[in-house]
Amino acid sequence: MPDDESEKVLTYGEVRAALGRRADFESHQEGVGKSPYYVLKVRPRSKSVEPFALTGPDLANLLREALTHLAHA
Numbered sequence: 001m002p003d004d005e006s007e008k009v010l011t012y013g014e015v016r017a018a019l020g021r022r023a024d025f026e027s028h029q030e031g032v033g034k035s036p037y038y039v040l041k042v043r044p045r046s047k048s049v050e051p052f053a054l055t056g057p058d059l060a061n062l063l064r065e066a067l068t069h070l071a072h073a
Helices: 012-022 059-071
Strands: 023-030 037-044 052-056
Touching: 012 023, 012 059, 023 059, 037 059, 052 059
Parallel strands: none
Antiparallel strands: 023 037, 037 052
């Protein structure tokens, strides 16, 4: 049976909402000029997962990566 969850494409808002149910998070943009990047700090609500931070040029991808990290924890 195929895993329909892995095939489902979520919108930016759906990813933010899903991540919000699992963790508190904040983001800010750093850098000036040609290579700005985002810093996403995640504080999971589950005590079994340590807080973590992700950095990268695309906030949407960082949100998806954080949600994936929490889903597999």
